[in-house]
Amino acid sequence: MPVMTYRQALNETLRQEMHRDPNVLLMGEEIGVFEGSYKVTAGLLQEFGPKRVLDTPIAEEGFVGMAAGAAMIGLRPVVEIMTINFSLLAIDQMVNHAAKIHYMFGGQAKVPMVLRTPGGGGVQLAATHSQNFEVWYAYVPGLKVVAPSTPHDARGLLRSAIRDDDPVVFLENLALYNTKGEVPDAADDGDYTIPIGTATVAREGRDLTIIAYSRMAVLAMDIARRLELEEGLKIEVVDLRSLRPLDRPTIIESVKKTGRAVVIEEGWLTYGVGAEIAATIQEHAFDYLDAPVKRVAGVEVPLPYAKVLERAALPNDKHLLKAIRETLYGTRS
Amino acid sequence: MTKTANVEPATLSLAVSSDPVENTTYITDFRDDDPAALRSIYRTMLLTRRFEERTGEMYTKAKIGGYCHLNLGEEATVVGLMAALKPEDYIFTNYREHGYILARGVDPGRIMAELFGKDTGVSRGRGGSMHLFDIETHFMGGYAIVGGQIPLATGVAFALRYQARPGVVVCQMGDGTTNIGAWHESLNMAKLYKLPIIFFIVNNGYGMGLKVENGSAEPELYRKGCAFRMHGERVNGKDPIAVRNAVQRLRLMAQDHGEPAILEAVSYRFRGHSVVDPARYRDEEEVRRGREDDPVLRFAQNLLDAGILTDEMITTMAAEVEQEVAAAIDFANSSPDPQIEELFTYMYASPVANMPGPEDALEAARIARGEF
Numbered sequence: 086m087p088v089m090t091y092r093q094a095l096n097e098t099l100r101q102e103m104h105r106d107p108n109v110l111l112m113g114e115e116i117g118v119f120e121g122s123y124k125v126t127a128g129l130l131q132e133f134g135p136k137r138v139l140d141t142p143i144a145e146e147g148f149v150g151m152a153a154g155a156a157m158i159g160l161r162p163v164v165e166i167m168t169i170n171f172s173l174l175a176i177d178q179m180v181n182h183a184a185k186i187h188y189m190f191g192g193q194a195k196v197p198m199v200l201r202t203p204g205g206g207g208v209q210l211a212a213t214h215s216q217n218f219e220v221w222y223a224y225v226p227g228l229k230v231v232a233p234s235t236p237h238d239a240r241g242l243l244r245s246a247i248r249d250d251d252p253v254v255f256l257e258n259l260a261l262y263n264t265k266g267e268v269p270d271a272a273d274d275g276d277y278t279i280p281i282g283t284a285t286v287a288r289e290g291r292d293l294t295i296i297a298y299s300r301m302a303v304l305a306m307d308i309a310r311r312l313e314l315e316e317g318l319k320i321e322v323v324d325l326r327s328l329r330p331l332d333r334p335t336i337i338e339s340v341k342k343t344g345r346a347v348v349i350e351e352g353w354l355t356y357g358v359g360a361e362i363a364a365t366i367q368e369h370a371f372d373y374l375d376a377p378v379k380r381v382a383g384v385e386v387p388l389p390y391a392k393v394l395e396r397a398a399l400p401n402d403k404h405l406l407k408a409i410r411e412t413l414y415g416t417r418s
Numbered sequence: 419m420t421k422t423a424n425v426e427p428a429t430l431s432l433a434v435s436s437d438p439v440e441n442t443t444y445i446t447d448f449r450d451d452d453p454a455a456l457r458s459i460y461r462t463m464l465l466t467r468r469f470e471e472r473t474g475e476m477y478t479k480a481k482i483g484g485y486c487h488l489n490l491g492e493e494a495t496v497v498g499l500m501a502a503l504k505p506e507d508y509i510f511t512n513y514r515e516h517g518y519i520l521a522r523g524v525d526p527g528r529i530m531a532e533l534f535g536k537d538t539g540v541s542r543g544r545g546g547s548m549h550l551f552d553i554e555t556h557f558m559g560g561y562a563i564v565g566g567q568i569p570l571a572t573g574v575a576f577a578l579r580y581q582a583r584p585g586v587v588v589c590q591m592g593d594g595t596t597n598i599g600a601w602h603e604s605l606n607m608a609k610l611y612k613l614p615i616i617f618f619i620v621n622n623g624y625g626m627g628l629k630v631e632n633g634s635a636e637p638e639l640y641r642k643g644c645a646f647r648m649h650g651e652r653v654n655g656k657d658p659i660a661v662r663n664a665v666q667r668l669r670l671m672a673q674d675h676g677e678p679a680i681l682e683a684v685s686y687r688f689r690g691h692s693v694v695d696p697a698r699y700r701d702e703e704e705v706r707r708g709r710e711d712d713p714v715l716r717f718a719q720n721l722l723d724a725g726i727l728t729d730e731m732i733t734t735m736a737a738e739v740e741q742e743v744a745a746a747i748d749f750a751n752s753s754p755d756p757q758i759e760e761l762f763t764y765m766y767a768s769p770v771a772n773m774p775g776p777e778d779a780l781e782a783a784r785i786a787r788g789e790f
Binding site for chain 1: 563578
């Protein structure tokens, strides 16, 4: 199987979907001439022209709403928001409009659009450019929210998102764009999709379950591998892949097997994804738990610029290791 | 009478006239018009008037819940606009939209049923007064986050152009909406991408209670597109023919030349912002003047004077309309409520794993009834 970066997987998938369906078009700031802030749309303006790769003005609410409206009569816009931080300017169109139109009008209009946007911090972009707002969208019935962690899943989920008839928030991550992984090509299962709303057991184990998504799922996989090599521990990793709908059965089944769970997310702790998962586990697998569910998350401050402060505020392998040890051996700090 | 702001900002004078109920002339020469079309406009105005009066009544009887905003006093604006639209056109509105969907020809019974929250309603009881929708007639919905419909309407215009389809989009909005950022973003994109869209402002003088000139530094709202070199006009919104003629002209400009435009119809609402608003912020003299110039009565008189309507016709139409609205209320009354099993039915257009279904809906209903 060919190996490619997360960025390449996205870029090729966009290209393939645009070839497959003339109603698929791209919209966003600096995605054409500039080829995207993170170059995900590189080469696409050249290949498809300005009609299908639309450089929009800096007007997030306007062009996200325009995409939703265009979707209502049959286009399938894929909108790029430069980072998830800027999506807040468009959140009314996503939450009050895109998410509501199908339901509120009794199923008469669909909104098949994708909002692609990277989140996350760690590269000294300071307080307003390093946040994780996917949970705001995941809160909203009517939206679908996916957050792939590998090039393979990025491709499969982007295909599903573009072909889906509902508004999908597609979360990317700045630190993942250059990560590499195997992605099936045409010779294998070239046209695979990944069903939205399904998690995956990315690594099987029996001692403890780590539940994560996006970049933190990559971190979880690294730690699980390391702990097996160094200590012989069998850690199971559930990669959520979708935040809405949330695949509760996969989480519950895994925790029933391992009896221990750690949830890690890059965003802030309070009201976060970890809170939802910990609640789900205690509601459905309480009797199977051998230890309290642990949450690892970002420190609750506006992310500072200085490297030393930024590093102290973001969850990393040490935080995860500490939580795993406490959950396995009951030690308290 | 129309005022126009042409596309060159430099040519605009700075004279400001902010009186929303300023005296305007009325078109009384109907020689170029088809009498049947004029009578139909009058009838639809009458239907809107009666539908809204009875809707207010149904609200006080608690048949209708939530918020409810009426088009009373705005009938000429509403029906004049709708008379200019073609079947291929799309219309987006705000939450004061009963008259627009009636004038689009949607069955009044299904509209009243939506207000009653019934399964037979135009939005199957999921939307209510503020969220009427009918895909068949391209009535693309009433929206209740002020200005939320504007980027969506711009998007449909974008899709029409993308797919090289005929028709235009009309985006109806209130005067207060002209202060919203999304409108200015949409004006910019509409002009930039040459989209077939008309931004139709109903200036009834007030946001909820805020006067136009106290909310907008430019109270001549039709001029607010100047920064985008967008054509704008103001029209007497109490004259259905003036409104219709202006929309017809701008429609062709938008469709054939990709020139979007702003049309401001100066109108007046007879009642408060919503059915529960006593509107104490308006002075009595203004309300008296506003109501005295009743667009339905005036248009009837103009058509009588021109020999297009007779007193008998008016009496007959009034009786028909009365009957039609009564039948709509009967239909709504006798319609079934939505099924509880269908609580989650329209949540997603594409089925998806791990979403709730009919059993979850029934479970929620049982618990709500105290059955646990």
